[in-house]
Amino acid sequence: MSKPVIHYFPIRGRAEVLRLAIVASGDDFDTVDVNYSEQKGDRDKYPFGQSPRLVDGDLDIVQSNTIARYLARKYNLQGKTEKEMCTVDMIMEGVESLRIKYVNLIYNDQLAEAAKEAYWKTYFDKETTTGRNGGAHIQYIANFLAKNGGQYCAGDSLTIADLCLWDVLDLHLRIFPDQIQEAYPELVKFHSEIAELPGIKEYLAGPKRLAEPNANKLG
Template identity: 35%
Template sequence: MPPYTIVYFPVQGRCEAMRMLLADQDQSWKEEVVMLDSWYQSPLKASCLYGQLPKFQDGDLTLYQSNAILRHLGRSFGLYGKDQQEAALVDMVNDGVEDIRSKYIALIYTNYEAGKNDYVKALPTHLKPFETLLSQNKGGQAFIVGDQISFADYNLLDLLLTHKVLAPSCLDAFPLLSAYVSRLSGRPKVKAFLASPDHVNRPINANGKQ
């Protein structure tokens, strides 16, 4: 039995970054898929600590909150920077990713038709800090922090891939970010994951908008 179980809806959503991380770290995991139409009346919802998914099992440890899960995996696999200073920067990057992800989720589920144009226009302002961070780290030729991959890299990569679907030209003004996406997507295990039927056939969001 795989040591990890992801309990989530049949979408990429907030779990694709952790799936990508596990795949790249050569880990196996089990998926327990929860259908949306049964979720709201299910005993599972009532049993979840915050009444929401994802739920993540690591042996006898049960975790909720996607960013807490990513940080746990970061600690488990040495994906949290080489020292305390880098760890602080990794946390900062991950919080920056969460800021954009929250805006994206609000757009997708509450204001897609009316808000998409304004969202895409504002996107360069939100992406620029990541381009700046890359430029300050080995000229943008490495990872977002330091010289080894971190859990924040997987989260940022997932966010950027999602936004390239929403706005295909969104990285055109950011050569370092664009190269970063190509570089990380080309890591053999990440490339295999992104090409896998599980990833390709899993919708990004639950309402079909992307």
């Protein structure tokens, strides 16, 4: 059987969760680099004008969260019960809300010091969870993990929600390592433990993991 093929820019970006889902399940993937003109010009392959795109057998899928949910179903990472599945979906939506804010910090604010300070205060400072943050705050997501015992976000085994949380944590640990360690040691522990899981550990240390998380080399 052929491997799933991820078509994406040669950066980690939103495709990182997809890669993690595949390798955590003991499978492997191939990649195809995509250029800007191709994804904007080929509406058959890129109907929304963007990547990632996953080709898996006769399936050809775009939209990162759609692909993530497909992989979750394929590899049994979607949760075992309806309650767990709903929790997984809620966490995925929460992570996406925070990721949108992160993308703005990276590409629009260019990681300026004043922007970083405002970002931390709005989306990470525990005292601001009741403020106007557009529903995006790491504490909201951390609450799910704590309520479930701290090892996994939902149920008693790995789900796509854990990989989404791990990825967004990984991005922020590159920017706020000391602050996150001090304010959210439980999230740092979670991040370290997920990184040691079979398949994930080898991927993170291997050549298929790309060095740059973002196209502008920030973060």
